[in-house]
Ligand code: G3P
């Protein structure tokens with residue numbers, strides 16, 4: 001059964017990458033959560049999408065130049081007044097440390113996809129730090145490390161040979177199965193534009209047939225596209241609107 005992963009929590013309806021967004025996505029019944037991590041000036045792993053505070057908070061500055069304490073001063077919710085569900089209480093949301101998200105998840109079996117945002121700054125040592133936090137607070141849950149920056153994933157595999165690593169791709173690669181096997185990837189995380197819309201012949205040419213169990217697709221919000229991916233039985237759909245995707249999957253199940 002295709003799993004539904006909430007993108008940055010439930011990004012379509014709540015402030016992305018906040019504890020509120022993760023809580024809401026869990027409440028909606030997600031199988032997994034996706035989030036993004038960076039390293040602060042004082043070496044803490046924080047959950048935020050961009051390299052700076054500017055877009056998603058009321059603060060400014062590079063994450064790499066700020067301490068966790070400085071980052072904790074800004075609101076991670078007040079920039080999202082354009083979301084219809086916006087509530088003033090969101091202004092109290094803060095940029096979470098990875099540890100806080102894992103503590104929130106502790107009672108739930110939710111899978112976690114940690115995207116290492118290492119393609120602008122390498123954040124030396126981030127792989128060891130993330131692995132150590134997951135070991136301490138992960139509660140044994142399934143964790144998948146993804147990145148557009150392949151060396152970061154290979155470093156993660158050195159730190160922990162048992163780590164699930166998934167390469168994020170914006171474009172097709174030749175012989176995906178060879179990449180999976182040779183690089184020890186658990187999955188490929190593919191932009192939906194690579195996967196949709198295609199005919200079976202196209203999937204054959206792309207060598208994707210038989211690999212769907214190792215493919216997660218992002219970021220899919222359109223109901224028709226979600227249905228197509230459910231038909232393909234990909235491993236997971238990463239979406240900003242997990243509630244909708246879960247409802248579509250449940251409806252499909254009752255029809256079968
Ligand atoms: O993990 C899928 C997706 O999150 C990658 O793109 O820019 O949303 O982090 P982005």
Ligand code: CA
Pocket residue numbers: 034035036115
């Ligand atoms: Ca991401």
